[in-house]
Amino acid sequence: MPRPSSHSDVFNAVADPTRRAILDRLRHGSAPVSELASGFRISRPAISKHLRVLRGARLVRESRHGRQRIYQLEPQRIKEVASWVEQYRVFWQHNITSLKHHLEHISEEKKS
Amino acid sequence: MPRPSSHSDVFNAVADPTRRAILDRLRHGSAPVSELASGFRISRPAISKHLRVLRGARLVRESRHGRQRIYQLEPQRIKEVASWVEQYRVFWQHNITSLKHHLEHISEEKKS
DNA sequence: TAAATAGATAACCGAAACGTTACCTATCAC
DNA sequence: GTGATAGGTAACGTTTCGGTTATCTATTTA
Numbered sequence: 001m002p003r004p005s006s007h008s009d010v011f012n013a014v015a016d017p018t019r020r021a022i023l024d025r026l027r028h029g030s031a032p033v034s035e036l037a038s039g040f041r042i043s044r045p046a047i048s049k050h051l052r053v054l055r056g057a058r059l060v061r062e063s064r065h066g067r068q069r070i071y072q073l074e075p076q077r078i079k080e081v082a083s084w085v086e087q088y089r090v091f092w093q094h095n096i097t098s099l100k101h102h103l104e105h106i107s108e109e110k111k112s
Numbered sequence: 113m114p115r116p117s118s119h120s121d122v123f124n125a126v127a128d129p130t131r132r133a134i135l136d137r138l139r140h141g142s143a144p145v146s147e148l149a150s151g152f153r154i155s156r157p158a159i160s161k162h163l164r165v166l167r168g169a170r171l172v173r174e175s176r177h178g179r180q181r182i183y184q185l186e187p188q189r190i191k192e193v194a195s196w197v198e199q200y201r202v203f204w205q206h207n208i209t210s211l212k213h214h215l216e217h218i219s220e221e222k223k224s
Numbered sequence: 225t226a227a228a229t230a231g232a233t234a235a236c237c238g239a240a241a242c243g244t245t246a247c248c249t250a251t252c253a254c
Numbered sequence: 255g256t257g258a259t260a261g262g263t264a265a266c267g268t269t270t271c272g273g274t275t276a277t278c279t280a281t282t283t284a
Contacts, residue, residue: 004174009127009129009141009226011126011127011129012127013123013130014123014127015123015124015126016271016272017121017123017180018272020123020196021180023200024199027199027200028201032230032231032232032255033231033232034229034230034231037231040271042272042274043275044230044231044232044271045231045232045233045234045273045274045275046272046273046274047231048232049232049233049271049272049273049280050272051232052192052232057284060195066230066280066281067230067231067280067281067282068230068231069230069231069232073200073203075200075203075204076204078197078200078203078204079170079194079204081197082198082200082201084132085190085193085194086137086189086198087139088185088194089140089191089194091139091185091187092187092190092191099242107249120268128241128242130242139277142228144260144263145262146259146260149261154242154244155243156260156262156267157243157244157261157262157263157264157271158242158243158244159261160261160262160263161241161242161262161263162242162245163233164262165260178250178251178260179251179252179258179259179260180251180252180260180261181261181262193243214284219245223233
């Protein structure tokens with residue numbers, strides 16, 4: 001019995017390399033679907049599905065201009081990933097002293 | 113024809129909420145499997161599988177002590193996620209001026 | 225109005241993900 | 255040695271994912 005997986009989860013949206021590539025492309029400016037699709041060998045319906053996931057996660061926004069749909073980066077929710085990751089920074093910086101202090105700080109918080 | 117998906121991909125490993133919870137637990141210190149599993153309602157084999165994925169992504173390390181296997185955080189590869197996310201910081205900080213400068217800098221790079 | 229273009233949706237398929245139960249191996253305690 | 259404990263592996267089922275082709279709608283252009 002698998003979990004619902006929330007479908008609008010940012011971590012999940014960002015897990016796929018094609019979707020990350022789309023976001024990376026959008027960092028350089030908004031673009032219509034055809035231009036986004038041109039960078040990949042997969043079919044356009046496949047791109048449409050990826051865009052739907054990105055929309056669901058509210059990582060992009062769609063606006064219509066004529067028969068084109070312009071996609072735009074909406075980066076606010078990437079902060080969720082950023083703040084999760086930040087909690088690990090002290091660990092990979094392998095400054096033993098600061099790590100020790102950090103862990104001591106945690107156990108202090110537990111006590112209170 | 114789905115992509116190979118690399119299986120040791122950090123983004124993929126981190127996409128699952130149970131695996132993130134395991135990593136979060138390990139930030140507070142190493143722990144044997146039984147202790148890691150006690151926080152979840154899913155079966156221990158399921159936990160074992162998640163741990164295998166985390167090992168595959170080299171996000172954790174296993175060391176054996178008697179019949180216990182102690183899992184330890186190995187946070188170096190989270191840097192990959194961090195550096196990807198960092199590229200978006202300028203966007204969510206919605207400082208229009210800095211964003212404009214940023215995009216101009218990009219187009220300068222394109223020309224060269 | 226008719227044809228072309230931009231793109232989404234539907235139906236389908238194979239593979240992977242995630243869970244389960246059953247079983248196996250290794251170590252510890254009696 | 256025997257039983258209990260720690261934890262991995264195997265086999266299996268269901269759901270989700272990521273891709274495809276075919277079809278549909280909306281807009282633009284001739």
